Amino acid sequence: KAGVTQTPRYLIKTRGQQVTLSCSPISGHRSVSWYQQTPGQGLQFLFEYFSETQRNKGNFPGRFSGRQFSNSRSEMNVSTLELGDSALYLCASSLALVRETQYFGPGTRLLVL
């Protein structure tokens, strides 16, 4: 099976802009989670989607949003970018909501200037 894919892999934006990141889970996986990784804060949970519904959300401002489509592909959007949003954004998929093994994509590295 193909692994989790994320696009784009690298992105440079300026403050105030918005960005959309995409994640395609492993075929058959219905749960998609998003994480932000920074040197200072480490890996932090953003949100989790299952069957097109957001099931859980981490402690991030409303500028961070996401959605999941009927084919389980997911997108996350960050509006009004700030310098502190520069990070590696990781998507992970799993078969179900139960937090067993998560399969991670390669990540999207976002740089905000």
Add this chain to the structure above:
Amino acid sequence: SQQGEEDPQALSIQEGENATMNCSYKTSINNLQWYRQNSGRGLVHLILIRSNEREKHSGRLRVTLDTSKKSSSLLITASRAADTASYFCATDESGGGADGLTFGKGTHLIIQP
């Protein structure tokens, strides 16, 4: 918030030696997982140990879990240069606590040839 705290933060050993990393956490868990990350790429799942298990093996990996001390250890035996990476523990909190997996800040392991 970071639940898992890995110790040490960095570890440098010679190829062929064993590497031991420790993880402490704060709340009750359903399971604890270890992941590896190479050079800021996606995370790779290594092993999962459930709260009712005390020890688990997978190839050169040995994981222990002590729920009374809220701690886990990852032992990599006969280390290889390819084991150079960052290692993270992640917990799935029970009782509807945190959402998503809660990751520690990781141990950076360097295997010197």
